[in-house]
Amino acid sequence: MTCVSRAASSLESNDYYHSDDSxxxxxLPGFVRVLIHVLxxxxxxxxxxxxTGVYEYVIARTxxxxxxxxxALIERxxxxxxxxxxxxxxxxxFHSEAQHTRIFELDAxxxxxxxxxxxxxxNLIVQSNVVFIxxxxxxxxxxxxLDTAGFSKDRRSLFILEGLLMYLxxxxxxxxxxxxxxxxxxxxxxxxxxxxxSVLRHENTLYGESGLAKSVxxxxxxxxxxxxSREIAAFAAVHGLVVSDHKCAQELEATYFQDEQGRxxxxxxxTHCLVTAVRR
Numbered sequence: 001m002t003c004v005s006r007a008a009s010s011l012e013s014n015d016y017y018h019s020d021d022s023x024x025x026x027x028l029p030g031f032v033r034v035l036i037h038v039l040x041x042x043x044x045x046x047x048x049x050x051x052t053g054v055y056e057y058v059i060a061r062t063x064x065x066x067x068x069x070x071x072a073l074i075e076r077x078x079x080x081x082x083x084x085x086x087x088x089x090x091x092x093x094f095h096s097e098a099q100h101t102r103i104f105e106l107d108a109x110x111x112x113x114x115x116x117x118x119x120x121x122x123n124l125i126v127q128s129n130v131v132f133i134x135x136x137x138x139x140x141x142x143x144x145x146l147d148t149a150g151f152s153k154d155r156r157s158l159f160i161l162e163g164l165l166m167y168l169x170x171x172x173x174x175x176x177x178x179x180x181x182x183x184x185x186x187x188x189x190x191x192x193x194x195x196x197x198s199v200l201r202h203e204n205t206l207y208g209e210s211g212l213a214k215s216v217x218x219x220x221x222x223x224x225x226x227x228x229s230r231e232i233a234a235f236a237a238v239h240g241l242v243v244s245d246h247k248c249a250q251e252l253e254a255t256y257f258q259d260e261q262g263r264x265x266x267x268x269x270x271t272h273c274l275v276t277a278v279r280r
Contacts (some may be wrong), residue, residue: 001050001215002163003027003087005058008042016257016265019062023089026122027115051215052208053249053269060252061193064274065162066090068191073097078155078185081146082106083176084164087115091130102129104151106142109134137172142179154185161192166223173225177239181279188279190241195271196248197226206270207249229273241277248273 006024009017025036035041046055069090072080078101082088085105091098105112112134119126133149135142159180165173180190196206200223204210216223227235229248236243247255249270257266 001054002058004032004036004045005050005055006062007036008045008055009059009062011037011042014265016259017056017059019059020066021062021089021093023092023124024087026124027087027089027118051212051269053267054208054212054215056257056266056268057249057252057272060256060268061162061272061274063256064247064252065160065191068158068189068276069160070094070097072158072189073101076100077158077188078102079104079151079157081151081157081159083159083161085115086111086163087118088162092119092124092126095127098127098129102131102150104131104133104146104149106133106135106145109136142176143182146179146183151183153183155188156185157183157188159184159188159190159192161190163193165192165225166195167221167225169224181240184279186279189244190277190279191275192277193272193274194232195223195226196273197228199223199271200226207267208269209271212269212271227273232273232275236275236277240279242280243275243277245276246273247275 003024006019006021007028009019010022010024012018025033028036069080073094074097080101081104082090083106085107088105091103091105112132116132131149133145135145161176168176184190198205199209199213202213229246232246233243249268249272252274253264253266253268257264257268259265
């Protein structure tokens with residue numbers, strides 16, 4: 001769903017809906033890669049297949065994290081670590097700006113190997129500063145894998161957790177942020193998204209909540225972790241972080257889908273929020 005959304009967005013002519021992940025198109029399966037260029041198929045995907053407002057959210061999230069990624073490169077951060085990188089293409093899309101930064105992609109072996117194979121099939125070149133870390137999260141300790149891969153402690157780093165936390169249990173979230181705290185140098189940043197805690201309580205008060213919850217269930221997955229948006233500063237503080245930016249649906253809509261007259265040109269699914277936090 002995410003890769004298709006990114007691919008569809010890269011083909012949009014509307015600036016509010018256009019994002020720059022053109023490589024997502026190349027990573028799609030053959031028949032989908034053909035169909036994605038057909039406007040009617042893209043409209044069917046957005047309006048019928050994708051849960052309400054999720055397409056808009058993926059666009060906003062992609063732009064938000066692209067900006068954070070580029071900012072870290074411009075500021076010459078030493079390292080970037082993507083947790084559960086999936087088919088993220090930022091290491092390739094921003095390779096010309098990444099000459100002074102090592103980029104580490106962390107993921108399950110099967111997912112990561114599938115991505116690497118797609119890169120090879122599409123003749124997409126991975127630069128030498130990109131390091132793939134395959135990990136069995138149930139059996140292998142994360143610190144050991146980071147050390148073995150050459151990820152350094154106490155360096156200024158960017159940590160990205162995109163579309164991940166909601167699928168982890170609370171203990172795993174705690175362990176993940178503990179590891180980040182141990183490895184992050186002062187001034188490091190953590191960018192992540194989360195779902196509102198009310199979603200786990202099935203309160204169904206947010207735009208598009210019911211449809212997205214059903215979609216997750218149909219996919220055989222389960223959301224296990226959420227945060228009350230009013231508690232985000234406290235959550236960050238527990239892990240030695242200070243929130244520098246926090247946007248939920250309303251703020252993201254105003255940032256990415258509001259025209260010059262203040263009118264919304266798109267409405268986002270209301271279940272998710274995005275956060276940037278800094279290691280102090």
